[in-house]
Amino acid sequence: MIYLDYAATTPVDERVLAKMMPYFRENYGNPSSIHRLGQKAEAAVDEAREKVASVLGCRADEIVFTSGGSEADNLALRGAMLANKESTKWILTAKTEHPAVSKTAIQLEKEYGFLLEWLDVDEHGAVTVDSLAKAVCNNTTMASVMYANNEIGTINPIANLAEVAKANNIFFHTDAVQAAAYLDVNVNKLGVDLMSLGGHKFYGPKGVGALYVRKGTKLVPHLTGGSQEFSLRAGTHNVPYIVGFAEALRLAVDEREARTAHVKPMRDHIIGTVLETISDSKLTGHPEQRLPNHASFVFKDVDGNLLLQLLDAAGFACSSGSACKTGNPEPSEVITALGYSRDWALGSLRITLGADTTPEHVDSFLKTLPSLIKKTRNLNHR
């Protein structure tokens, strides 16, 4: 199997795994316990927090460990909106966001009575400074715009958007779950108040993440109970995963240049070849402002789910944007937000590269793809 789905998840780096292992059996204490085993575990969590803070350029007490990117997004949005109780307040976000953000925003509107406005995106799926500036009003509490899009790879101008937010005195959250593997996540350079991260997108374990919370940003706790994580997120710390998360993030930053140099030429080769050799194909997302490991397309008159199955049978693990509903596939919200008609939007394909991808994998994929596209088009026309 040739794995071309690194935006879905990544394997745990062996160096990360080695750091995690002692915290499963030898140092299994609960960081909240007073005794020495507890202290050892607490020291490991403290060290991980310092490590994450040094990557993000913030204070250790501005990091809240969570069970992943989704939970960090939920805590940011629900936490900040509920801390500003008046339900006549607006939250601004875009339809291109991951459901962890967009569905949370919808729930805030439906269940809590907050006001939700969808920000316009341009043809590449980017939220522009103008679209945010236009939407902000006196009653806006927060805006949430993702750093890099999981489906189409587009990188949003976060520092510029955060400036608009600051000038208007509203909170700014960014979901950096995809971005952290390749982009600078220094929170002061970005100017964000809240930022979500998830470990399994950068060779850390699944089920662990973090939310950066700028000092002074009030949040309503999201899991109530013990006083872990500054009383914002109760529950016994998942020590080995927190240790793994921090080490994986450190490695991602230390090795960012080399990792980018490894994947980018292969990504460019895929984009160039697909657009040149496959008729009725279009790149989705921004041609330049995109993640260096990310290639995404739509193909006219192609059933994206069938294409994925054929690719799987041919030995390639890729992904698409359409949610598979038996007999009634629906195009993804993201592709639809870009303005594609259904005959294009249903044929989306995402190829994301990573540490183990080789030029041979890419060549083999590029040799296989055209015939599978042809096959799905033939079946479509029956």
Ligand SMILES: Cc1ncc(COP(=O)(O)O)c(C=O)c1O
């Ligand atoms: C942009 C983005 N946000 C949030 C998430 C959710 O992260 P997790 O799987 O850690 O809950 C993902 C994962 O696919 C993502 O790509």
